[in-house]
Amino acid sequence: MTQLPLRAQLASALGRSAATLSRMTGRGDGSVIGGRVGLMLEPDLLRQLARDRRLALISATNGKTTTTRLITSALLEMGEVATNAFGANMPAGHVSALSQHKHAPYGVLEVDEKYLPEVLDTTGAGVVCLMNLSRDQMDRAAEIWLLAQKWRRALSGKPTHVIANCDDPLVTWGASTAAKVTWVSGGQRWKDDSWSCPECGGPLERGEQRSSWGESGPGMPTSHEAVATISTARHWACRECTFHRPEPQWILDDEAVIDPRGRRWVLDIQLPGTANRSNAAMALAVSEAFGLPVERALPRLREVTSVAGRYTTVERDGRHARLLLAKNPAGWLEAFDVADRSLPIILSVNAQGPDGRDTSWLWDVDYRILRGRPVFVTGERRLDLALRLDVANVPFTLTDTFAAALAMQPPGRVDVIANYTAFQQIRSEFGRAV
Numbered sequence: 001m002t003q004l005p006l007r008a009q010l011a012s013a014l015g016r017s018a019a020t021l022s023r024m025t026g027r028g029d030g031s032v033i034g035g036r037v038g039l040m041l042e043p044d045l046l047r048q049l050a051r052d053r054r055l056a057l058i059s060a061t062n063g064k065t066t067t068t069r070l071i072t073s074a075l076l077e078m079g080e081v082a083t084n085a086f087g088a089n090m091p092a093g094h095v096s097a098l099s100q101h102k103h104a105p106y107g108v109l110e111v112d113e114k115y116l117p118e119v120l121d122t123t124g125a126g127v128v129c130l131m132n133l134s135r136d137q138m139d140r141a142a143e144i145w146l147l148a149q150k151w152r153r154a155l156s157g158k159p160t161h162v163i164a165n166c167d168d169p170l171v172t173w174g175a176s177t178a179a180k181v182t183w184v185s186g187g188q189r190w191k192d193d194s195w196s197c198p199e200c201g202g203p204l205e206r207g208e209q210r211s212s213w214g215e216s217g218p219g220m221p222t223s224h225e226a227v228a229t230i231s232t233a234r235h236w237a238c239r240e241c242t243f244h245r246p247e248p249q250w251i252l253d254d255e256a257v258i259d260p261r262g263r264r265w266v267l268d269i270q271l272p273g274t275a276n277r278s279n280a281a282m283a284l285a286v287s288e289a290f291g292l293p294v295e296r297a298l299p300r301l302r303e304v305t306s307v308a309g310r311y312t313t314v315e316r317d318g319r320h321a322r323l324l325l326a327k328n329p330a331g332w333l334e335a336f337d338v339a340d341r342s343l344p345i346i347l348s349v350n351a352q353g354p355d356g357r358d359t360s361w362l363w364d365v366d367y368r369i370l371r372g373r374p375v376f377v378t379g380e381r382r383l384d385l386a387l388r389l390d391v392a393n394v395p396f397t398l399t400d401t402f403a404a405a406l407a408m409q410p411p412g413r414v415d416v417i418a419n420y421t422a423f424q425q426i427r428s429e430f431g432r433a434v
Contacts, residue, residue, distance in 0.1 A: 004102075008048045011041035012099040019096055031084060035092030038099060046091050049098035050123035053082070055107040056286055057123070059116045059151075060131035060171075061144070062331045063279050064089070066271065067131065068110040069307045070283035074297035075290060080104040086308055090115050091122070106290070113147050117154030128155070128178075129163045129286050131186065131279070133170040134193045134330040135364075137356030145198050148174035163285045165278070166246050167234050173198040173243070184285050185234055185248035186278035189337070190330035192364065202240030207233050252281040259284070265294055270305045273338040309423065311338075314430040318411035321346070325423045327355070329364040332417070336369050339415045345370065346405045346414060347396075348379035348422040355420050359384045367392040376405040379422045402426050 004012065019034030038045045058068045065087045072083045082101035084093045089110040098107060111119050113133065120128060130151065133144045151174030155162060164175035166183040170193070175181050188194070197204055237244035251258040255277065256266045267280050280301050287297035306312040313322045326335040339345060351357045359381050367389055375396040377386050382398060389396050399405040402425070406414070418426055 004048055008042050008045055011038040011045050012049065012095075012102065014038065014041060015045075015096060015099050019100070031086045031088035031096050032092050033096075034099060035088070035095035035097075038095045039092060046095050046098070046119075047122050049095060049102070050107070050125070053098075053105060053107045054127075054290065055109065055123055055125035056127040056129060056290070057109050057111045057116065057119060057125045058129045058131075058286075059111045059113050061113060061134045061136050061328065062334065063131055063275055064110045066276060066307045066310065067129065067279040067282055068108055070279055070301050070304055071129070071286050072108045073304050074283060074287040074292060074300040075106050075108060077296050077300055078290065078292055079106060082107040082109075084110055091119060094119060094123075114150075117150050120154050120158070120160065125160065127161050127163065127286060127289050129282055130171050130175050131165050131282055132168050132188065132190075132330070133174070134190055134328060135361065136328040137358075144170060144193060148198055151175065152177045161289050163282060163289060165282065166248050167236075169194045169204055169236055169243075169245070170198055172246065176246075181246075182250070182285055182289065183246050183248040184250040184252070184282055186252050186281050187234070187274065189274065190333050192329070197238035197241060197243050199243040200238060200241040202238045204236050205239055207235035250281055250285045252278055257281045257284060259288075259294055263294075265298060267298070267301070269302050271307070271311060273334060275334040275337070309427045313413075316406060316430075319406055319409050320413045321406060321416050322413065323423065323426060324415060324417045325420070326417050327419050329361055332365045335417045339417065340413070341373060344374035344376065344409055344414050346376045346378065346402065346409075346416045347385060348377075348402055348405075348416070348418040348426065349382065349385045350380040350419060350422040350425075351384075352380070352421040355422075362388045367394050370394045376408060378402050378405045379418070402429065 015034040015038030018037040022033050056071060058064045068083060072081050075081045080101060082098050082104040084097040087110060088096065089112045094109050097109060133148055135144060148170045156177040159179055162175045162178040162181045164181055164183060165171050165186040167185050167188040195204055235245050249260040256264050258264050267277050269276060269280050283301060284294055284297055309323055310325050313320050324335045324338055326332040351359050362384060371394055375394060376399055377396050378399045378401060386396065386398055
């Protein structure tokens with residue numbers, strides 16, 4: 001890699017020192033303060049740190065931290081990888097990540113949806129992965145079609161290779177101006193933000209869903225038949241203009257992914273749920289864009305068991321709590337898919353700055369799925385959530401703290417779903433388990 005100018009070297013070194021001091025004093029993991037210090041001393045530091053590296057930028061409303069982790073794990077097969085593992089997904093976090101791994105030839109950076117155009121322009125990343133767009137932090141985030149429009153403008157005229165989920169119409173629209181796009185059919189369970197065409201505003205028509213086949217075997221369809229059937233099931237198109245779902249090169253088919261050559265690979269990853277299989281499919285497509293074949297990337301994906309505390313099980317007094325993160329309606333839908341319906345469940349909701357202070361999104365979540373199991377409600381905005389559950393006729397127990405809710409459980413397993421700051425508070429109680 002090209003030697004950094006002296007000023008950039010000094011800024012990077014002081015940033016690393018600030019990050020180390022932050023960790024040693026228990027103020028945080030240093031992934032933001034280190035970058036802020038570096039950028040104060042050298043505003044162009046991100047561009048200089050990104051030079052001569054092969055970079056992938058990962059952006060979405062949900063799943064970007066997990067997908068970043070999966071891609072990083074795969075690319076470690078090829079060499080050292082710089083990444084913002086703890087989710088600091090704005091330029092300060094990117095500077096910190098690249099500074100900490102200053103000799104890494106590869107970089108995988110999670111990027112906040114709003115910052116993607118700026119970060120792409122600054123870094124000149126060769127690969128961009130776009131997965132989904134849905135409402136989030138409604139008091140301070142732009143309408144998601146505006147975000148998709150910014151993506152379109154940012155990608156237009158750039159040689160970037162885009163890996164995009166073609167089952168999400170907004171993502172497809174945002175990615176369609178790129179010079180090169182690899183389309184992945186990763187599914188889209190949450191559709192309430194994409195019933196209208198982003199091109200003309202007309203209604204979108206969708207294909208009928210089907211039940212998936214299991215693993216390939218006698219009597220099962222061939223991969224080519226599977227591709228055709230899934231493509232029909234997930235097809236969408238505008239009734240009033242020509243905007244429609246492109247044909248995918250990669251297909252998520254329940255427990256497996258079908259690659260561009262029609263080969264079917266059983267994922268068998270340790271991270272639970274449909275959403276994580278979709279994340280894995282995106283990760284495999286990005287890995288191949290870097291020249292890493294599926295047979296080398298997939299075993300690396302299978303090694304990932306938790307991501308910044310997500311899916312971790314923590315223990316206290318014989319109670320084993322599995323931690324699930326859900327920040328918005330689409331995220332809650334995926335968390336319900338992962339949660340064990342036979343177990344009690346603790347729900348915790350805050351409304352601090354990183355969460356968004358508007359909790360009206362709770363009314364877009366269908367909580368009726370929780371009927372029939374013990375439900376415990378806590379968090380700073382527990383009364384907001386309690387009202388929503390009451391309207392949904394879901395019985396619950398209201399508690400002042402997470403510790404009190406956990407203490408009410410019998411010894412054994414319990415699931416916990418929390419939004420961002422509530423999740424981080426719970427992690428802190430257990431030493432920020434990862």
